[in-house]
Amino acid sequence: MSxxxxxxxxxxxIRNAQLAMHRETRVLFSKVNSSILKILKEEGYILNYEKQESDSIPSLxxxxxxxxxxxxxxxxARVSKPGCRYYSKCKDISKxxxxxxxxIxxxxxxxxxxYNARRLKVGGEVLCRVF
Incomplete structure (x- = not known):
């Protein structure tokens, strides 16, 4: 599966698991996914996350x-997509x-x-929005 x-x-x-009222869900491991989950935990959107390996396939x-x-x-929701990347300068990042x-x-x-990107005055690719 690719x-x-x-x-x-x-x-x-994550969206489907929340709509189905699941207590937890399993997602594929990547550094970006792990970084996004770290932010979601810091901001209070999720309780916790942990890395697990099953059948030598790492997951979160x-x-x-x-x-x-x-x-x-x-x-x-995803903002920047593979077919249409969305980049923003620090002064153009809206709330x-x-x-x-x-x-994120x-x-x-x-x-x-x-908030941190505006504070540090750095721009980049807008990955997703969370509300």
Missing amino acids: LSDGIGDFLTR VVQLKYYDKSPVINDI AYNGLGIF ISTPKGVMTD
């Missing part, structure tokens, strides 16, 4: 977070949902939120 968009698959697995097990029986993540959500951006200094 994936043309690993991040898109990763986000779709994500523990999803709910509040009053509804998912904490209302919307998680997601008027500051209620976050953009891949910069030369690593994967970070839109």
Whole structure:
């Protein structure tokens, strides 16, 4: 099985698991996916994640977070796609949902939120938005 968009698959697995009210889901391991999960945990969108290996295939097990029986993540979507990459300068990075959500951006200094990218004055590829 080959994936043309690993991040898109990763986000779709999280979105579908939350809609189905699963407590956890398993996603393929990559450094970018791990960095995105680290940000989601720091921002309070997920409970925890850990790396596991089954049949010598590394994966990440994500523990999803709910509040009053509804998912904490209302919307998680890919912004920059393989067919149409979206890059933004630091001064052009907007706030997601008027500051209620976050953009996750891949910069030369690593994967970070839109707030940190503006603070460090770095731009990059806007990977996804989370609300």
